[in-house]
Structure formats: C-alpha cells, structure tokens
Amino acid sequence: xxxxxxxxxxxxxxxxxxxxxxxxxxxxxxxxxxxxxxxxxxxxxxxxxxxxxxxxxxxxxxxxxxxxxxxxxxxxxxxxxxxxxxxxxxxxxxxxxxxxxxxxxxxxxxxxxxxxxxxxxxxxxxxxxxxxxxxxxxxxxxxxxxxxxxxxxxxxxxxxxxxxxxxxxxxxxxxxxxxxxxxxxxxxxxxxxxxxxxxxxxxxxxxxxxxxxxxxxxxxxxxxxxxxxxxxxxxxxxxxxxx
Amino acid sequence: xxxxxxxxxxxxxxxxxxxxxxxxxxxxxxxxxxxxxxxxxxxxxxxxxxxxxxxxxxxxxxxxxxxxxxxxxxxxxxxxxxxxxxxxxxxxxxxxxxxxxxxxxxxxxxxxxxxxxxxxxxxxxxxxxxxxxxxxxxxxxxxxxxxxxxxxxxxxxxxxxxxxxxxxxxxxxxxxxxxxxxxxxxxxxxxxxxxxxxxxxxxxxxxxxxxxxxxxxxxxxxxxxxxxxxxxxxxxxxxxxxx
DNA sequence: CGGTTCGTTGAAGTAACTCAACGGCTGTGG
DNA sequence: CCACAGCCGTTGAGTTACTTCAACGAACCG
Numbered sequence: 001x002x003x004x005x006x007x008x009x010x011x012x013x014x015x016x017x018x019x020x021x022x023x024x025x026x027x028x029x030x031x032x033x034x035x036x037x038x039x040x041x042x043x044x045x046x047x048x049x050x051x052x053x054x055x056x057x058x059x060x061x062x063x064x065x066x067x068x069x070x071x072x073x074x075x076x077x078x079x080x081x082x083x084x085x086x087x088x089x090x091x092x093x094x095x096x097x098x099x100x101x102x103x104x105x106x107x108x109x110x111x112x113x114x115x116x117x118x119x120x121x122x123x124x125x126x127x128x129x130x131x132x133x134x135x136x137x138x139x140x141x142x143x144x145x146x147x148x149x150x151x152x153x154x155x156x157x158x159x160x161x162x163x164x165x166x167x168x169x170x171x172x173x174x175x176x177x178x179x180x181x182x183x184x185x186x187x188x189x190x191x192x193x194x195x196x197x198x199x200x201x202x203x204x205x206x207x208x209x210x211x212x213x214x215x216x217x218x219x220x221x222x223x224x225x226x227x228x229x230x231x232x233x234x235x236x237x238x239x240x241x242x243x
Numbered sequence: 244x245x246x247x248x249x250x251x252x253x254x255x256x257x258x259x260x261x262x263x264x265x266x267x268x269x270x271x272x273x274x275x276x277x278x279x280x281x282x283x284x285x286x287x288x289x290x291x292x293x294x295x296x297x298x299x300x301x302x303x304x305x306x307x308x309x310x311x312x313x314x315x316x317x318x319x320x321x322x323x324x325x326x327x328x329x330x331x332x333x334x335x336x337x338x339x340x341x342x343x344x345x346x347x348x349x350x351x352x353x354x355x356x357x358x359x360x361x362x363x364x365x366x367x368x369x370x371x372x373x374x375x376x377x378x379x380x381x382x383x384x385x386x387x388x389x390x391x392x393x394x395x396x397x398x399x400x401x402x403x404x405x406x407x408x409x410x411x412x413x414x415x416x417x418x419x420x421x422x423x424x425x426x427x428x429x430x431x432x433x434x435x436x437x438x439x440x441x442x443x444x445x446x447x448x449x450x451x452x453x454x455x456x457x458x459x460x461x462x463x464x465x466x467x468x469x470x471x472x473x474x475x476x477x478x479x480x481x482x483x484x485x486x
Numbered sequence: 487c488g489g490t491t492c493g494t495t496g497a498a499g500t501a502a503c504t505c506a507a508c509g510g511c512t513g514t515g516g
Numbered sequence: 517c518c519a520c521a522g523c524c525g526t527t528g529a530g531t532t533a534c535t536t537c538a539a540c541g542a543a544c545c546g
Contacts, residue, residue, distance in 0.1 A: 065383060065384075065387045067387065067391050067392070067474045068474040069474055071391040072391070073386060073387040073390040073391050075383050075386055075387075086372075086376060087376040087379060087380060090372065090373050090376045091376070091380075095380050095383065096383060115369060118365045118368060118369060119365045119366075122361045122362045122365045122368060123362075125361060125365055125368035125369065125372065126358060126361060126368065128372060129329075129368065129371060129372040129375060130333050132372060132375050132379065133329060133330040133334070133375060135379070136330060136375065136378070136379040136382065137330060137334075137338050139379065139382050139383060139386060140308060140318050140338065140339060140382060141308075142386060143316060143318055143382060143385060143386040144308045144310065144316040144318075146386060146389045146390045146435060147389045147432075147434070147435030148314040148315070148316050148435065149310070149314075150533080151533075151534075183491090183492065183493090184492075184493065185492085189390075190390075191390070192389060192390030192391065193534075193535095194534070194535050194536075196494090196495090196534090196535075196536080196537095197533085197535070199493065199494065200494090200495085200534095202493095203494080203495090231310045231311040231312055393501080394501075394502070426523090426524065426525090427524075427525065428524085436502075436503095437502070437503055439502090439503075439504080439505095439526090440503070442525065442526060442527085443502095443526085443527085444502095445525095446526080446527090488546100489544105489545085489546090490543105490544085490545085490546105491544080492541105492542085492544100493540105493541085493542080493543100494539100494540080494541080494542100495538105495539090495540085495541105496537105496538090496539090497536105497537090497538090498535100498536085498537085498538105499534105499535080499536075499537095500532105500533105500534090500535070500536090501532105501533095501534080501535085502532090502533085503530105503531075503532070503533080504530085504531075504532090505528105505529090505530085505531095506527105506528090506529090507527090507528090508525105508526080508527085509524105509525085509526080509527105510523105510524085510525085510526100511522100511523085511524085511525100512521100512522085512523085512524105513520105513521090513522090513523105514519100514520085514521085514522105515519090515520090515521105516517100516518090516519085516520100
C-alpha cells in the first residue's frame with residue numbers, strides 16, 4: 001500500500017466530492033494493494049468471477065465485449081479515477097473485459113469488504129452508484145454515436161468527449177493538447193468502423209484543421225468547432241464524486 | 244396508493260431478491276403514487292431535473308437520446324420491474340428521455356426519500372446499484388450489436404434479448420410467443436438502421452422462418468437458432484433483485 | 487538485419503441509405 | 517354511410533457511405 005488514500009493525487013485535484021475524513025479512513029482501510037500493470041494487461045477477463053473491485057489510479061484502459069466470431073466492440077474508455085469492474089463485482093461473472101491501454105496503476109478493493117463498508121457508511125454506496133451511473137452515461141453517448149452519427153461525426157464526438165473528461169482531470173495542456181495513446185484500431189473498434197475508414201476519416205478531419213496528432217499527443221484547434229461537428233446538444237459533464 | 248408493495252404482483256413471480264419484511268415496509272412507506280399513463284407519454288424529458296424515481300409496474304417504455312438535428316437513438320427498452328430515471332435522479336438534469344411505448348403504470352418514489360432510505364437500509368442501496376448495473380449491461384449489449392453486427396444479426400439479437408427478459412418475467416407463452424408492441428421505427432432507432440432496411444431485414448428473417456409476427460404478437464420458431472444467428476457468446480441473464 | 491506493429495493510400499465491392507410510391511387499417515367528421 | 521387523413525408496413529430503384537482487399541512506408545525491437 002504505497003499510496004495511502006489520504007495522499008491520493010486524484011483527490012487533491014478537486015475531482016471528488018468532499019467526503020468526510022471518517023469515510024476516507026474507511027476506504028483507506030479496505031484498500032488492499034496498489035498495483036502497476038504494463039500496457040496490454042487484462043485487468044478483467046470476460047467470464048471470470050471477479051473477487052475485486054479496482055479504481056484506475058493512473059493510465060488509460062478500455063472496457064470491451066467480443067462476439068462469437070472475434071469481432072470486438074470497445075464500450076468505453078477508462079481514465080484515472082474511474083472504477084473498473086463494478087458490474088463484474090455485482091454479478092457472478094464479468095460480461096465484458098477490461099484491458100490496460102497504457103501502463104496503468106490500480107488500487108485494489110476486495111469486493112466483500114466494499115459491500116460490508118456500505119452498511120457502515122451508506123454515503124459511500126450512493127457515491128459508488130453515482131460513479132456507475134456516470135460510466136453508463138458514457139456508454140449511452142457512445143451508443144448514440146455509433147447508432148446515429150456519420151464516421152466524421154463519431155470521431156469528432158469521441159475526441160470531444162475525451163477532451164472534456166481529461167480537462168476535468170487537469171490532463172489538458174494550455175494549448176488544448178493532451179496525451180492520446182489510442183491506436184486507430186482502438187478508435188475503429190470503439191466507433192464501429194473499419195480500420196481503413198477510420199484512417200481516412202481521421203485524415204480528413206486533420207486536413208480540415210480540426211486537430212493535429214503527433215507522437216502520441218493530440219492538439220485541438222478549437223474544441224467548440226469540433227463539438228459542433230459532433231452535433232452535440234450542449235450538455236455539460238456533471239461534477240464528480242468519490243473513491 | 245392503490246397497490247401496496249406487499250401485494251405487488253411483480254414481487255410474487257419470484258423476480259426479486261428476497262428482501263426483509265422490514266425493508267419492504269420501508270419501500271412501501273416512501274412510495275407516493277401509482278400512476279397510469281397512456282402510450283406515448285414522456286415519463287422523463289431530457290434536460291429536466293427529475294425530483295422522482297419511478298419503477299415501471301406494467302407496460303413497456305424506452306430510454307432514448309436525440310441528436311441536435313433530430314436523429315433519435317433508443318438506448319434500451321424498459322419492462323415491468325425496471326427502474327426509470329436512476330441516472331436522472333442522481334445527476335441534476337436527465338441526459339436522456341423516457342417514453343411510454345404502451346399504456347403503462349408506474350410507481351412513484353420521491354428522490355430525496357430514496358436517498359435517506361439508503362442511510363437506514365444500506366442493503367437497498369446495493370440493490371438499486373445492482374439494478375443500475377443490470378440496465379447498463381443491456382446498453383452494453385445493444386452497443387455491441389450496433390457496432391459489430393450486421394442488420395440481420397442485430398434484429399436477431401434484439402428479439403432474443405427481449406425474449407430472455409420477458410421469459411424471466413413470465414410474459415412468454417408456452418408456444419414461445421409474446422406481446423410485441425414495437426413499431427418498425429422503434430426497432431430501427433434502437434438498432435441504428437433505417438426504417439426501410441429494418442423492414443426488409445425483418446421480412447427476410449420471417450421468410451427464413453425465424454419467427455412470425457401478427458397482431459402485435461411475436462412467435463419464435465426456435466430461440467436457440469435465433470441466438471445462433473445473433474452470434475451470442477452464450478451468457479445468461481443474471482438473477483435479479485429488488486424494488 | 488528481418489519481423490512486427492502501426493499508419494497510409496488506391497481500387498473494387500456491398501450493405502445499408504434515400505427517395506418514392508402504394509396498400510391496409512383506424513379513427514374522425516360531414 | 518362514405519370521404520379523408522394519418523399511421524404503419526411493404527416494395528422497387530438508384531445512390532452512397534463504408535467495407536474489404538491489397539500493397540507499401542516508417543518506426544521500433546530483438
């Protein structure tokens with residue numbers, strides 16, 4: 001347990017709802033480990049029963065489903081502060097996989113202890129439910145993209161959504177640039193597009209001057225314009241709580 | 244409050260986790276009303292702040308998002324026993340709409356009272372979170388359909404999924420037939436297909452003998468075959484709890 | 487160096503879309 | 517009673533957005 005929850009950097013950036021020192025202490029008590037995993041690791045494997053709940057402390061990950069014939073759908077991307085495997089912990093088997101996109105660090109919370117903690121600190125139960133609902137709203141948004149938007153609109157929507165989330169995390173530089181570790185295959189699998197068409201769509205948006213992409217870093221020309229392309233009904237990302 | 248929770252028909256069909264009489268009594272206490280609404284009613288309007296949480300007692304509904312230019316994506320369908328507006332109740336504004344597909348009856352639970360109830364009965368908080376997670380898994384499945392499957396596979400997957408859910412509710416007859424109130428426009432909007440193509444795809448599956456559809460009732464020839472068409476990794480729908 | 491992964495581009499094919507028209511059914515109002 | 521409008525489903529024809537196939541260059545690594 002290298003990093004006590006008291007000193008969690010995620011907490012200090014104002015990301016989480018203020019929780020009582022009492023609650024924080026309880027979380028710290030059940031936190032079992034702080035693990036580092038390399039890019040490509042499977043954090044949760046579909047079909048496994050997962051005895052643990054994780055929070056992503058550093059790095060990127062993604063949640064996905066596979067079809068019987070091997071096609072893959074990326075459901076959403078996970079950023080620091082996100083819970084991994086809430087559903088998996090509530091059901092008996094995970095219905096999806098979670099893979100580390102970059103090197104990651106995760107905090108391990110034993111499932112049983114989390115549930116018993118709820119009995120003592122009901123406020124935390126609300127917060128966990130909140131995080132689950134937030135993550136669901138990301139999937140909703142992605143489904144809307146894949147179901148309704150054209151290829152260019154989907155790419156724009158994905159980038160804008162990541163931009164907004166990273167901005168809340170303080171991971172966007174002053175020039176509107178941020179780390180962008182996705183390969184084009186990831187983007188294709190998230191948006192329900194072929195690899196080739198994803199490439200051509202990205203090229204088109206780049207030629208239009210919507211953004212630059214070099215050395216794993218994406219620089220946005222103008223977030224508002226891109227949001228317009230994505231046809232957003234301008235809804236804001238809600239404020240976030242806990243863990 | 245015509246129907247006390249004690250006598251709830253949903254409860255009697257073994258659908259929900261056994262909860263203590265004490266918990267049940269608490270739910271009954273905060274239940275405010277039992278409302279009947281005609282088909283087409285908006286149960287939740289996107290953008291509204293919703294002071295209430297509902298449970299769908301009878302009838303069908305659907306949750307959807309609209310794009311700026313009017314395109315609609317149906318996120319998932321709601322059946323008796325499902326919660327309406329959990330996300331909406333946790334955030335300050337609903338990010339989606341919910342519309343009654345048939346005439347419906349809903350139980351009204353004032354939002355504030357639900358949260359305070361959690362403090363007294365933490366077990367219920369877990370159950371609500373469970374229901375939220377379950378609903379999310381439906382969206383995951385739908386996203387996988389829209390992102391990965393062909394039109395015929397999507398239609399098959401949708402029908403199989405509804406069949407499985409209705410079966411758990413005891414709403415499937417001995418001949419594998421069930422009420423099917425969706426118009427082709429609903430199916431199209433849920434699957435990210437055009438109306439015309441949805442029609443042609445349905446016709447094709449019908450010609451192949453996968454199912455019959457007449458007078459708002461769908462009869463499945465063989466659920467297993469349809470599941471095969473949908474390319475399911477045979478995952479079972481988990482057992483359900485509460486409210 | 488050769489192997490691997492990732493990005494790029496051209497060309498040909500197809501699944502799904504749009505447009506358009508029509509038939510059946512239901513409810514409404516003269 | 518018929519006339520008419522509105523909704524839903526159906527079908528044909530032409531178009532397009534996206535897919536698949538194939539090949540190649542750049543970067544990275546053992």
